[in-house]
Amino acid sequence: MSKKVTILGSTGSIGTQTLDVIAHDRERYVVEGLSAGNNIALLLEQVNQFNPKRVCVATPEAAAEVKLHVPAGTDVVYGENGLIDLAAGGQSDVVVTAIVGSRGLGATLAAIQAGKAIGLANKETLVTAGHLVMSLAKQRNVSVMPIDSEHSAIFQCLNGENPRSIKRITLTASGGSFRDKTREELAGVTVEQALKHPNWAMGAKITIDSATMANKGLEVIEARWLYDISYDDIGVVIHPESIIHSYVEFEDHSVMAQLGLPDMRVPIQYALTYPERRPTPTGRLDLVKQGSLHFREMDEQRYPMMRLAYAAGRAGGTATTVFNAANEVAVARFLQGEIGFLDIERIVETALEKHVPLANPDQATITDADAWARNASTIA
Numbered sequence: 001m002s003k004k005v006t007i008l009g010s011t012g013s014i015g016t017q018t019l020d021v022i023a024h025d026r027e028r029y030v031v032e033g034l035s036a037g038n039n040i041a042l043l044l045e046q047v048n049q050f051n052p053k054r055v056c057v058a059t060p061e062a063a064a065e066v067k068l069h070v071p072a073g074t075d076v077v078y079g080e081n082g083l084i085d086l087a088a089g090g091q092s093d094v095v096v097t098a099i100v101g102s103r104g105l106g107a108t109l110a111a112i113q114a115g116k117a118i119g120l121a122n123k124e125t126l127v128t129a130g131h132l133v134m135s136l137a138k139q140r141n142v143s144v145m146p147i148d149s150e151h152s153a154i155f156q157c158l159n160g161e162n163p164r165s166i167k168r169i170t171l172t173a174s175g176g177s178f179r180d181k182t183r184e185e186l187a188g189v190t191v192e193q194a195l196k197h198p199n200w201a202m203g204a205k206i207t208i209d210s211a212t213m214a215n216k217g218l219e220v221i222e223a224r225w226l227y228d229i230s231y232d233d234i235g236v237v238i239h240p241e242s243i244i245h246s247y248v249e250f251e252d253h254s255v256m257a258q259l260g261l262p263d264m265r266v267p268i269q270y271a272l273t274y275p276e277r278r279p280t281p282t283g284r285l286d287l288v289k290q291g292s293l294h295f296r297e298m299d300e301q302r303y304p305m306m307r308l309a310y311a312a313g314r315a316g317g318t319a320t321t322v323f324n325a326a327n328e329v330a331v332a333r334f335l336q337g338e339i340g341f342l343d344i345e346r347i348v349e350t351a352l353e354k355h356v357p358l359a360n361p362d363q364a365t366i367t368d369a370d371a372w373a374r375n376a377s378t379i380a
Helices: 013-023 040-050 060-067 079-088 104-113 123-140 149-158 204-212 214-226 265-273 304-315 319-335 343-354 363-379
Strands: 003-008 029-035 054-057 075-078 094-097 117-120 144-146 166-173 234-238 244-250 255-259
Touching: 003 013, 003 079, 003 104, 013 029, 013 040, 013 094, 013 265, 029 040, 029 079, 040 054, 040 060, 054 060, 054 079, 060 075, 075 079, 079 104, 094 104, 094 265, 104 117, 104 123, 104 363, 117 123, 117 265, 123 144, 123 214, 123 319, 123 363, 144 149, 144 214, 144 265, 149 166, 149 214, 149 244, 149 255, 149 265, 166 214, 204 214, 204 319, 204 343, 214 234, 214 304, 214 319, 304 319, 304 343, 319 343, 319 363, 343 363
Parallel strands: 003 029, 003 094, 029 054, 054 075, 094 117, 117 144, 166 234
Antiparallel strands: 166 244, 244 255
């Protein structure tokens, strides 16, 4: 039977690659719904190709424009309420949450409440509200399948294993655009330089996060919630080739790793087809041709965002919300040319120093902490 899929963030990097996976196996999938922000032209191309029943855009103006071009009977909604309605409604079996940033939280919680399986590509959802998301998923007996290549790798390594036998989880990091630069060399780097990732084709925000290592910090916090593991047992190493996507050490000192070429379509498809594996439109890894793999110890002096992420995670409560929100604002300011690259970490650290974390926050408290951090980071 065909699996019905809704994609939140269909015009972004993960969304377009998810649709590419679906396009290569059309008999297996039905696209139930799509959401996009302001890239109306691409959204309309996707609607024409996949004919979803429901579409969500950012504004009423965008919705009015889209209605002029979609087939009769296609439901068009907009805004935060429309996004939540899209995620929770309809006949979807799985909702792929590929929206960048904290906007994905409400829609993800609504989809879980409605009993939809989650393909999780929005790491900020767990970073800001991991305790709420995983608790609700357990209550509703809903699977949360990670789409990040690192967390997909860990999930695959743990498949069939006893969680109590885990000794350590290690996330691999490419090192980003500036992995071979010293701290001193980072002072004058440009946005254009920062967006040239050596391994992955990703959106602007995540590419900057990769360069600062904030992205890996977010993944560390994700890992704590996905695998119910202590921060003391989560490590990060720099692996420039991005061939080993992450690995797990067990109590007998065996290590399991998942390898493959750096192509997000593999973890995307695995999240959609698990426990089955299917052919993918991706290249094959030839280890002989690859020749060698390299690893470097994570240096928190070189990458202060790693230190800040661990500190926020250990502080718990709303601290991780502040880490994420401050980073989102700082990255946006850098992309707009308002601040320098090294100002990103300064802004995040300042927000965390000023914030007094609140334990076990509900969604309203998380929203308030997010708003506070954004305001503080806009003027810092």
